[in-house]
Amino acid sequence: xxxxxxxxxIDYVKPGMFVIFxxxxxxxxxxxxxxxxxISVVAQGAVIGIASIGMxxxxxxxxxxxxxxxxxxxxxxxxSEVFLSTQSMVLxxxxxxxxxxxxxxxxxxxxxxxxxxxxxxxxxxxxxxxGMGSLIIGSDSTLIAGDAYKVISxxxxxxxxxxxxxxxxxxxxxxxIVSKTRFGRYIYAIGDNADALRASGINLELMQTMIFVLTxxxxxxxxxxxxxxxxxxxxxxxxxxEIYCIAAVVVGGVSMTGGKGSLLGTLVGxxxxxxxxxxxxxxxxxxxxxxxxxxxxxxxxxxxxxxKKKQDIRNRQRQILDHK
Amino acid sequence: MKKMKxxxxxIVIALMxxxxxxxxxxxxxxxxxxxxxxxxxxxxxxxxxxxxxxxITGQAVQTEAQAFEDKAKExxxxxxxxxxxxxxxxxxVTQIKDLITSECDVxxxxxxxxDGVVPAVQACNEAGIPVIAVDRGINGGEIYCTIASNNxxxxxxxxxxxxxxxxxxxxxxxxVLHIIGNLSSTAQKERADGFRIGxxxxxxxxxxxxxxxxxxxDRIYNAVVDAFKVNPDIKAIFVPYDQLLSxxxxxxxxxxMFYPAGDPNHVMLGAVDGATEQLEWLSEGINDIxxxxxxxxxxxxxxxxxxxxxxxxxxxxxxxxxxxxxxxxNVEYLAKAGMLWGLSE
Numbered sequence: 148x149x150x151x152x153x154x155x156x157i158d159y160v161k162p163g164m165f166v167i168f169x170x171x172x173x174x175x176x177x178x179x180x181x182x183x184x185x186i187s188v189v190a191q192g193a194v195i196g197i198a199s200i201g202m203x204x205x206x207x208x209x210x211x212x213x214x215x216x217x218x219x220x221x222x223x224x225x226x227s228e229v230f231l232s233t234q235s236m237v238l239x240x241x242x243x244x245x246x247x248x249x250x251x252x253x254x255x256x257x258x259x260x261x262x263x264x265x266x267x268x269x270x271x272x273x274x275x276x277x278g279m280g281s282l283i284i285g286s287d288s289t290l291i292a293g294d295a296y297k298v299i300s301x302x303x304x305x306x307x308x309x310x311x312x313x314x315x316x317x318x319x320x321x322x323x324i325v326s327k328t329r330f331g332r333y334i335y336a337i338g339d340n341a342d343a344l345r346a347s348g349i350n351l352e353l354m355q356t357m358i359f360v361l362t363x364x365x366x367x368x369x370x371x372x373x374x375x376x377x378x379x380x381x382x383x384x385x386x387x388x389e390i391y392c393i394a395a396v397v398v399g400g401v402s403m404t405g406g407k408g409s410l411l412g413t414l415v416g417x418x419x420x421x422x423x424x425x426x427x428x429x430x431x432x433x434x435x436x437x438x439x440x441x442x443x444x445x446x447x448x449x450x451x452x453x454x455k456k457k458q459d460i461r462n463r464q465r466q467i468l469d470h471k
Numbered sequence: 472m473k474k475m476k477x478x479x480x481x482i483v484i485a486l487m488x489x490x491x492x493x494x495x496x497x498x499x500x501x502x503x504x505x506x507x508x509x510x511x512x513x514x515x516x517x518x519x520x521x522x523x524x525x526x527i528t529g530q531a532v533q534t535e536a537q538a539f540e541d542k543a544k545e546x547x548x549x550x551x552x553x554x555x556x557x558x559x560x561x562x563x564v565t566q567i568k569d570l571i572t573s574e575c576d577v578x579x580x581x582x583x584x585x586d587g588v589v590p591a592v593q594a595c596n597e598a599g600i601p602v603i604a605v606d607r608g609i610n611g612g613e614i615y616c617t618i619a620s621n622n623x624x625x626x627x628x629x630x631x632x633x634x635x636x637x638x639x640x641x642x643x644x645x646x647v648l649h650i651i652g653n654l655s656s657t658a659q660k661e662r663a664d665g666f667r668i669g670x671x672x673x674x675x676x677x678x679x680x681x682x683x684x685x686x687x688x689d690r691i692y693n694a695v696v697d698a699f700k701v702n703p704d705i706k707a708i709f710v711p712y713d714q715l716l717s718x719x720x721x722x723x724x725x726x727x728m729f730y731p732a733g734d735p736n737h738v739m740l741g742a743v744d745g746a747t748e749q750l751e752w753l754s755e756g757i758n759d760i761x762x763x764x765x766x767x768x769x770x771x772x773x774x775x776x777x778x779x780x781x782x783x784x785x786x787x788x789x790x791x792x793x794x795x796x797x798x799x800x801n802v803e804y805l806a807k808a809g810m811l812w813g814l815s816e
Contacts, residue, residue: 178700187700191693277557281528294724301725373689378721381688382528382714388689428682428697435654437683 157455164451176429184425186307192421193300193310194219194369194376195391196414200321201251201362202392203413207325208358209338209405210265214254215366216388217276222246223370224283227380230296240299243371244364250276251363255356277386284380300375310372317365322410334358338405394445395420400452419448519550520777521570522605523563523591525583525656527555529714531744531766532581534812535606538770539579546778558653560587567591571598577615577777579603581769585610585657601780605773606766607657615780618772618790622661622743623668625762625794626709629741630669632760632796633676633707636739640675645706647678648698650719652686652711659686659711662743666709679705686711688718695722707739713749713761716742720757732756732799745797750814753802763805765792767812 172179179185198215205212226243233239250272257268294301300310307315325331333354336344345351369388374380399416401408423444432440520543527536536553543551552570556563560583570578571594578600582588585608592612595602601615608617637645647670652659663681670676679702682694691710695718699705710716723729723738730736733756742749745763752758769792776786795810806814 181700184697184700187696191696194689376721376725377688377692377718378724379717381717383686384688387685387687424693425697428694429701431680431682431701433681433683435683 157451157458161448161451161455164447172426176426178429179422179426184429186311188418188421188425189311189314190308191425192417193308193314194373194385195388195395195420196314196417197317197365197369197372198362198388199392199395199413199417200317200410201365202389202396203399203401203408203410204321204325204334204358205265205362206393206396206401206403207334207338207405207408208355209341210258210355210358211393212254212269212359212362213266213389214250214269214273214276215362215392216386216390217273217280218247218250218363218366219370219373219385219388220383221250221276221280221283221370222367223374223384224280224380226367226371227296227374228283231379234295236295236299239296240371243367245367247363247365247367247370248360249363250366251360252356254363255359258359259352259355277383280380281382284382294378296375297378298375300372310376313368313372317368318410318414325410330354330357335406338402338407340406391420398445398448398452420445517550518548518781519552519573519575520548520577520579520774521552521554521567521573521575522579522581522773523567523570524553524555524581525563525607526558527553530746530813531712531764532606535581535766535770538767539605539774540770542771542774543777546774548774548778556583558583560584563588564591568594571595571600575600576781577601577603579605579773579777580609581606582609582657601777603773603776606769610657614788616776616786616788616790618769618776618792619658620764620792620794622658623665625743625764626662626665626667626711627669628665628762628794628796629709629743629760630666630673630676632741632798633709633739634669634673636759637673637675637706642674643677645675645677646702646704647676648695648702648705648708649678649681650691650694650708650710650715651681651683652715654683654685656711662711676707684715686715688715691715692718692722692725695719696726699726699728705738707741710740710742713742713744713746716740716749716752716758732759743794745795745811745813747813750797750802750806750811753797753799756799759798761797763795763797763811763813765794765812768792 198219202212202215222243225246226239229242230239253272254269257263258265300308302309304312325334333344333349337351337354341351373385377384395416396413397403398419399408399412399414401412423441427437427440522536522539524532524536527533540551540553552573552575554566556566563583567578567580568591578595580588580602582604588609589611592602592609592614596613602612604614604617604619606619608619633647649663649666651663654660667678670678680698682698684690684694695708708719710719719740720729728738740758741760742758743762743764745761749758749761753761772790772792776790779786795805797805797811802814805811809815
């Protein structure tokens, strides 16, 4: 006997898995739903979340930025050193934001002005910044004495850490920018059909550069938060963060070819990535299978999304044929 | 038909025989040419030595590299080449092959991966260049000499300290968090094994969680915060090397679990390396034990063994360097005595 699945079976897979997942957590890791844990998940995901805002814009524009981790690392190192030398919070914040923006500008110029593929440009910048970050830190791991530097990310406001608040504010701001402004529409248009945008007289190079600069700025803020959380800079801190950002963006349903997706999707993606990381730790998953479980979970979520998109296209084609 | 088969059999045997001859004859020629090459290299008037390092970030390995360079120059090497592979075994394999091309007389390797680097070691063997494994062992090829500390013993010493400090406590009552660093590092894997073995010897010690962190400070920080949610009564934490203690301390401060040594709520912290900051922390009561490895010794011994080889003096297959257990009670004395690479008076 052949079992025939309903045509829209895939629609139920993700919600079904979600329900099973929630039941599993309630039974196996009830601690996950404790308010303090959920608050710490948001705080743990703040840096990835902030960098993912930039990554979403870059991917929506049909590009990729693999220097995100290195930008966070290097701008964080710069911020720590500025704080160590000046003890000035204003100068420290300024240094982090400006350095991040400059790194983003390097990427932007490489991609937009010199037409070097983004994967090559950002790879080169990533290598430069990794070396620079290590040079700034020097042979010691610089741990800043005192708690003054931690104020930026560790201050509790209405039960949430300031890093989480900063993420919420930046997310709201960029949600408006991406979905409600002309610049936001251009981001989608670059990823969808850059030639058409150029033909309509828009300065494509400027738009692309701005996207990378904004991503760099966000990474600068990310670097400030990550070093503030640890009380200073560390060797190789946050290197590889781009993998988590790309995972969050893709899990959130943003198309890797650009032009499709939303920041709200990325928000869900960031929460899933941070929650999964937190869950695996709470469950004491073996060090040796941690990566395997993480990878399979992300792969499954993305696969379901792709299957669902394919099914939607098939359904639409069928509707058109029926209509004809 | 039978005749045909016999002919075919003869042809196959003839082919196999010629293949065997073909395989053996050039090998002899290669051996001779390799020996000639070695003689030529050693007699060219330029003593060149290469050191392929897995990475060169961090106080410990920088100390090792500097000690190696200074000693090699002191012992008469004209050209000292030090390369860093940024922890990529592919890069390291390429770099070692570059060192062969550069006609190094001896190549020292601080391996990025004990197995992954083997093809490069075999390439050195074929070129007749001796390989000295420094700081970490290599799992294949012909190694002229291995200079390393006993990582298993280093990890076990930390567990023994935790055990001694909590002697008399009830079975499985002392919860221990084990932070796993870089899974591809042989040294860190051995330290982890040693730590587990040590904990097994003390009934009161129970490793409640082992967390993979890829030696990433952010992940270590999150791991500590999350581990205390599940096991709020963790009494000791082990990390594979000193620099990874900073995020542990920051996380303990965030969750309100940081108490200095001597306080009944103090969480014991132990690591390996003997870096300056963590040795200073011992006196401040931040951490409890640091195993100081002989990074100066790694570099200097590697250069000495290489110089001996060039001068025709043979060496032991394995040279174990000394590790020193440092605690708040002895760190000042050890520093004054000049026994610590990371701290001196």
